Amino acid sequence: MVALAPSILSADFWCLGEQVSAIVKGGATWLHLDVMDGHFVPNITIGPLIVRAVRPRCRLKLDVHLMIEDPDDYIPAFADAGANHITVHAEVCRHLHRTLSLIREQGKKLGRPITAGIALNPFSPLGLLDDALPFADLVLLMSVNPGFGGQSFIPEILPKLKKLRNCIGAQGLPTLIQMDGGLNEKNVDLVVREGVDIVVAGSAVFKGSDPTMSCRALLNKMSGA
Ligand code: DX5
Numbered sequence: 001m002v003a004l005a006p007s008i009l010s011a012d013f014w015c016l017g018e019q020v021s022a023i024v025k026g027g028a029t030w031l032h033l034d035v036m037d038g039h040f041v042p043n044i045t046i047g048p049l050i051v052r053a054v055r056p057r058c059r060l061k062l063d064v065h066l067m068i069e070d071p072d073d074y075i076p077a078f079a080d081a082g083a084n085h086i087t088v089h090a091e092v093c094r095h096l097h098r099t100l101s102l103i104r105e106q107g108k109k110l111g112r113p114i115t116a117g118i119a120l121n122p123f124s125p126l127g128l129l130d131d132a133l134p135f136a137d138l139v140l141l142m143s144v145n146p147g148f149g150g151q152s153f154i155p156e157i158l159p160k161l162k163k164l165r166n167c168i169g170a171q172g173l174p175t176l177i178q179m180d181g182g183l184n185e186k187n188v189d190l191v192v193r194e195g196v197d198i199v200v201a202g203s204a205v206f207k208g209s210d211p212t213m214s215c216r217a218l219l220n221k222m223s224g225a
């Protein structure tokens with residue numbers, strides 16, 4: 001089943017707890033946390049503190065998307081805070097094997113699996129993943145340029161999604177594909193049909209009046225795709 005990962009980037013931080021409860025009620029099983037450093041992307045958001053605050057209060061899989069330079073310096077802190085998945089951008093990792101191993105090692109150290117993900121910007125080539133694919137549990141394809149919520153989906157990403165799905169299939173790998181950016185009720189069925197396993201949605205969930213109903217509507221579309 002395809003999972004929905006609402007991104008709290010578009011949530012109302014004044015009442016974050018209520019917003020998280022609302023998406024749980026709406027059937028979401030993952031929570032996507034966008035971490036930005038003002039260097040890799042032109043925006044600054046949250047750190048491990050928020051992961052730590054959410055962790056004991058829900059059973060959602062906490063999915064940390066690091067849009068930061070030097071991710072190795074921060075991976076242990078996010079793991080300690082309770083992340084279940086940590087995804088780094090291939091564009092900033094000079095030693096991708098080391099970074100992915102570091103993420104998995106944190107899981108071993110803490111006695112619970114922490115999955116390692118690689119993210120690619122819309123126009124970063126899939127070739128960056130060639131050797132790394134067997135070392136990643138998840139590949140995140142950005143369908144907007146990272147940095148902000150509420151941008152429009154870049155449709156040129158679809159052939160890349162198809163190619164990645166075939167590549168993972170051909171190698172018989174269990175790697176999950178996540179898509180992030182500009183997804184909503186109108187286009188989510190399209191990407192699910194092309195083989196996405198996890199749908200990230202920020203504004204489509206939190207910018208309406210009722211995040212619970214928005215989650216249900218998205219999940220409904222996803223299951224009928
Ligand atoms: C963008 C972030 C996304 C963003 C998605 O840099 O990685 O997770 O929150 O928001 P929407 O769904 O509004 O495009």
Ligand code: ZN
Nearest residue numbers: 034065180200
């Ligand atoms: Zn994200």
